[in-house]
Amino acid sequence: MIYRILAINPGSTSTKIAVYDNEKQLLVKSIEHKVKELEKYDTVQEQFEMRKEGVLKVLKENDIELDSLSAIVGRGGLLPPVKSGAYLVNDEMIERLINRPVLEHASNLGAIISYEISKNLGINAYIYDSVSVDELTDVARLSGVNGMDRECLSHALNSRAMAIKYAKDNNKRYDELNLIVAHLGGGITLSIHENGKMVDIVSDDEGPFSPDRSGKVPCKKLIDRCFSGNYTHKEMLKIIRGNGGIYSYLGTVDVREVEKMINEGNKNAKLVHEAMTYQIAKGIGELATVVLGKVDAIILTGGIAYSSLITENIRKRVEFISDVCVMPGENELEALSKGILRVLNKEEEASVYRESILTKS
Ligand SMILES: Nc1ncnc2c1ncn2[C@@H]1O[C@H](COP(=O)(O)OP(=O)(O)O)[C@@H](O)[C@H]1O
Numbered sequence: 001m002i003y004r005i006l007a008i009n010p011g012s013t014s015t016k017i018a019v020y021d022n023e024k025q026l027l028v029k030s031i032e033h034k035v036k037e038l039e040k041y042d043t044v045q046e047q048f049e050m051r052k053e054g055v056l057k058v059l060k061e062n063d064i065e066l067d068s069l070s071a072i073v074g075r076g077g078l079l080p081p082v083k084s085g086a087y088l089v090n091d092e093m094i095e096r097l098i099n100r101p102v103l104e105h106a107s108n109l110g111a112i113i114s115y116e117i118s119k120n121l122g123i124n125a126y127i128y129d130s131v132s133v134d135e136l137t138d139v140a141r142l143s144g145v146n147g148m149d150r151e152c153l154s155h156a157l158n159s160r161a162m163a164i165k166y167a168k169d170n171n172k173r174y175d176e177l178n179l180i181v182a183h184l185g186g187g188i189t190l191s192i193h194e195n196g197k198m199v200d201i202v203s204d205d206e207g208p209f210s211p212d213r214s215g216k217v218p219c220k221k222l223i224d225r226c227f228s229g230n231y232t233h234k235e236m237l238k239i240i241r242g243n244g245g246i247y248s249y250l251g252t253v254d255v256r257e258v259e260k261m262i263n264e265g266n267k268n269a270k271l272v273h274e275a276m277t278y279q280i281a282k283g284i285g286e287l288a289t290v291v292l293g294k295v296d297a298i299i300l301t302g303g304i305a306y307s308s309l310i311t312e313n314i315r316k317r318v319e320f321i322s323d324v325c326v327m328p329g330e331n332e333l334e335a336l337s338k339g340i341l342r343v344l345n346k347e348e349e350a351s352v353y354r355e356s357i358l359t360k361s
């Protein structure tokens with residue numbers, strides 16, 4: 001049986017799509033959205049029509065008939081805590097993503113666009129390994145302030161896909177390994193996968209800074225700035241997410257550009273670059289304690305993992321913990337599609353999204 005699956009991954013500056021016949025990729029395309037174009041919209045939600053039309057146009061240009069699709073899968077957005085794996089998109093999920101997402105993020109449109117296209121075709125729309133996959137242990141959930149639990153928002157899709165791939169490539173099962181995955185992209189999150197469960201993470205506001213995010217910052221100074229009267233809520237959010245990290249020091253989010261500056265003798269660029277790898281290594285060290293140091297491998301993935309300067313700087317600080325495996329880039333479209341193929345082949349079951357039964361275990 002051949003299933004044709006459309007995968008949709010909306011990101012901050014692009015909407016990536018791919019079409020697969022089972023595991024065979026028929027089409028992959030990144031629809032770029034210029035900053036000027038996106039500036040026309042006040043909210044991510046307002047970009048829905050434009051991004052949906054973009055997806056439909058690419059399908060038409062590539063002669064992919066809509067009624068040839070078996071299922072559609074979108075990158076799962078900023079929902080309340082959910083389980084790993086597939087969820088069927090339903091009205092309840094859409095209502096949450098439109099009106100009350102945990103955070104404004106382009107990925108919130110993944111489910112919304114998928115659902116809209118699927119409704120007219122009479123097929124199912126899914127999300128897979130949402131950003132809000134939460135398998136934290138009870139002890140990992142406390143923050144240090146009563147009533148302010150930690151949130152588990154991470155690059156779960158790529159991180160789990162890489163961990164599962166690492167296990168397969170090494171003839172092991174995912175659930176028999178302890179793996180630390182560092183997703184190194186525009187945002188950086190780290191996760192520890194203990195016997196097939198992502199039991200703890202270092203999120204993008206708890207650990208290393210990244211090209212556009214601040215990571216952990218001194219709380220007292222942050223509070224002072226929030227209440228200085230000089231910044232709105234939106235501006236403060238932008239300081240930690242969008243204009244933080246490398247951008248705040250060097251005015252770019254492109255690590256290749258930073259490395260060019262270093263090669264041209266820019267000492268500040270060298271310091272910032274080194275500080276980021278230092279913080280990533282510290283985060284990895286922190287997660288190793290979760291499994292009492294019994295780590296089978298440390299996986300470095302995401303766009304930044306293409307930089308050997310970055311990966312070697314991290315390696316020298318963490319290889320005392322375990323082997324370091326570099327798996328650059330991200331495979332999110334493939335991970336989405338393969339997940340749903342397993343659902344269609346009845347190897348996995350899709351959960352139904354109900355706010356009243358959202359999981360914490
Ligand atoms: N060959 C490379 N060397 C160094 N950095 C790279 C390379 N390729 C991509 N990057 C960096 O990876 C980051 C984007 O990573 P990516 O995983 O594509 O992130 P996202 O999907 O979050 O935008 C950017 O900072 C980019 O400069």
Ligand SMILES: CCCC(=O)OP(=O)(O)O
Pocket residue numbers: 011012131153154155185186187188189204
């Ligand atoms: C950490 C939540 C997911 C996220 O922020 O994704 P991007 O880095 O792709 O924006």
